[in-house]
Amino acid sequence: MTELPLDPIAIDVGSLVQRTVASLYSHLVTRQTGRAVRLAIEAQLESAGARSLSLIDFSEVTILDFSCADEVVAKLLQGHLHRHAREAFFVFGGVSEPHRDQIEVALHRQALGMVAETGPGRFELLGQKSPDELAVWTLLEERGLLTPEDVAELLASDEQRAALESLVARRLAFRSPITGRVHALSRLVEHLSGS
Amino acid sequence: MNVLTIPASLDQQTVDQLLDQVVTIGDGRTLFDARHVRWVDPNGMVALLVAGSVARERHGEPPRLEPPESSDVFGYLARMGFFEQARQIFELDGRVPRRGGGSSDVLLEITPIRANDDVHAVVDRVQSRAGAILVSKLDYPATSVVPFSVILSEVCQNIIEHADGSGWVAAQAYNWARRLGRWVVVISVMDVGRGFRGSLADEHAARYGDRWGDATALEAAFLHGLTRFPDSGRGQGIQQIRRQVQRWNGAITIRSGTARIGQVPDWDDTPPMTEGLAPCPGAQIGIVLPARDGRA
Numbered sequence: 221m222t223e224l225p226l227d228p229i230a231i232d233v234g235s236l237v238q239r240t241v242a243s244l245y246s247h248l249v250t251r252q253t254g255r256a257v258r259l260a261i262e263a264q265l266e267s268a269g270a271r272s273l274s275l276i277d278f279s280e281v282t283i284l285d286f287s288c289a290d291e292v293v294a295k296l297l298q299g300h301l302h303r304h305a306r307e308a309f310f311v312f313g314g315v316s317e318p319h320r321d322q323i324e325v326a327l328h329r330q331a332l333g334m335v336a337e338t339g340p341g342r343f344e345l346l347g348q349k350s351p352d353e354l355a356v357w358t359l360l361e362e363r364g365l366l367t368p369e370d371v372a373e374l375l376a377s378d379e380q381r382a383a384l385e386s387l388v389a390r391r392l393a394f395r396s397p398i399t400g401r402v403h404a405l406s407r408l409v410e411h412l413s414g415s
Numbered sequence: 416m417n418v419l420t421i422p423a424s425l426d427q428q429t430v431d432q433l434l435d436q437v438v439t440i441g442d443g444r445t446l447f448d449a450r451h452v453r454w455v456d457p458n459g460m461v462a463l464l465v466a467g468s469v470a471r472e473r474h475g476e477p478p479r480l481e482p483p484e485s486s487d488v489f490g491y492l493a494r495m496g497f498f499e500q501a502r503q504i505f506e507l508d509g510r511v512p513r514r515g516g517g518s519s520d521v522l523l524e525i526t527p528i529r530a531n532d533d534v535h536a537v538v539d540r541v542q543s544r545a546g547a548i549l550v551s552k553l554d555y556p557a558t559s560v561v562p563f564s565v566i567l568s569e570v571c572q573n574i575i576e577h578a579d580g581s582g583w584v585a586a587q588a589y590n591w592a593r594r595l596g597r598w599v600v601v602i603s604v605m606d607v608g609r610g611f612r613g614s615l616a617d618e619h620a621a622r623y624g625d626r627w628g629d630a631t632a633l634e635a636a637f638l639h640g641l642t643r644f645p646d647s648g649r650g651q652g653i654q655q656i657r658r659q660v661q662r663w664n665g666a667i668t669i670r671s672g673t674a675r676i677g678q679v680p681d682w683d684d685t686p687p688m689t690e691g692l693a694p695c696p697g698a699q700i701g702i703v704l705p706a707r708d709g710r711a
Binding site for chain 2: 250251290317
């Protein structure tokens with residue numbers, strides 16, 4: 221068994237929209253469309269095994285409305301957050317400025333967070349997060365991974381260590397069950413994102 | 416036959432008069448006399464379709480429509496696709512003109528909203544025109560086409576998700592030289608469904624007790640984001656439309672049943688709540704987005 225029992229998969233939302241609504245356009249609008257796209261994503265995840273990491277790519281999506289942000293982003297995350305039998309991690313790629321407001325609203329509404337690639341090679345933690353969570357996530361993002369020794373050395377306060385545990389529990393970071401090292405999700409999808 | 420005289424200027428300021436009249440009209444077939452209409456905007460056109468639908472539903476037969484005599488108004492209605500929709504509601508004398516080439520300030524011809532695909536069609540259609548009009552007429556940044564499209568999507572979805580009936584949307588840019596001294600974009604979305612009170616009643620009426628009515632239903636949805644769905648992700652559409660309209664210093668009003676609620680900036684004197692209107696079915700949403708300050 222390797223340290224990372226994950227096989228990242230890439231899911232292109234733009235092509236799912238076109239297939240779902242039989243349109244030439246990649247506008248992710250209407251709740252019905254969002255629901256269909258989410259179900260299509262979940263169908264792909266069914267074959268991904270008990271532990272999965274998915275790069276959900278929005279780069280071909282031009283318009284994203286609030287209803288679809290709720291259906292595709294918030295409900296997808298919410299639906300997998302507390303499923304222990306199937307541990308799913310997500311990174312959202314191609315999240316550009318025209319998507320951001322709708323996604324932030326949907327995430328905050330459900331107290332969710334997500335890791336997003338908001339530019340080539342630039343990842344951000346969107347949605348609800350505490351200052352400690354953001355600080356620890358930023359450190360993790362810079363280093364790529366934190367060993368148990370790093371945690372003892374770099375996370376000085378109980379609050380920071382609790383923030384790391386919270387990021388893992390919220391599936392905003394991945395802890396290897398083999399080594400206990402915590403990985404930045406961005407590094408785990410690096411080979412898929414093209415950045 | 417009942418004769419309903421359409422106001423000469425049929426726009427946001429006179430549609431209440433039209434809708435109030437049609438729901439209080441007596442038994443028998445109705446003639447909508449629009450011969451003397453000299454000015455019409457998206458609110459007026461769509462309200463005329465709503466009024467015709469109400470009369471048709473009430474009397475079980477299509478009302479008659481005498482179209483405007485003004486060739487300018489008649490031609491504009493044809494360009495906006497009014498007659499294509501009207502012939503499904505009214506008995507029209509003479510040949511029904513086909514939709515012609517839209518004028519450069521037409522953002523969206525009258526488009527029926529019945530299903531999910533219609534909302535996609537609206538968003539697709541405005542992509543090619545919205546950018547140019549929002550930038551050149553309203554002095555908005557080029558990126559505003561995205562929030563504008565999102566507004567249209569959410570407001571049209573209100574019909575599909577909540578009205579349980581069909582409706583229409585239309586949008587047009589105008590120079591409100593006298594009224595505001597600026598260009599504006601007017602968006603009108605109206606339906607003949609069950610209205611806000613009907614949509615929310617099962618879930619929320621009990622907690623309001625005796626206070627429950629059209630005005631409280633509008634407040635619940637417009638101000639507090641309540642919907643008939645228990646899902647906490649719902650109710651964002653109208654809230655976010657309000658927020659974006661406010662960012663652009665625009666106005667939004669919703670009439671449903673006997674009440675109308677509004678969020679208006681200081682250039683508009685529409686009261687925040689009006690009650691005691693005639694009980695018109697469905698919901699009638701009007702949005703006005705003005706050019707940025709200093710843009711004449």
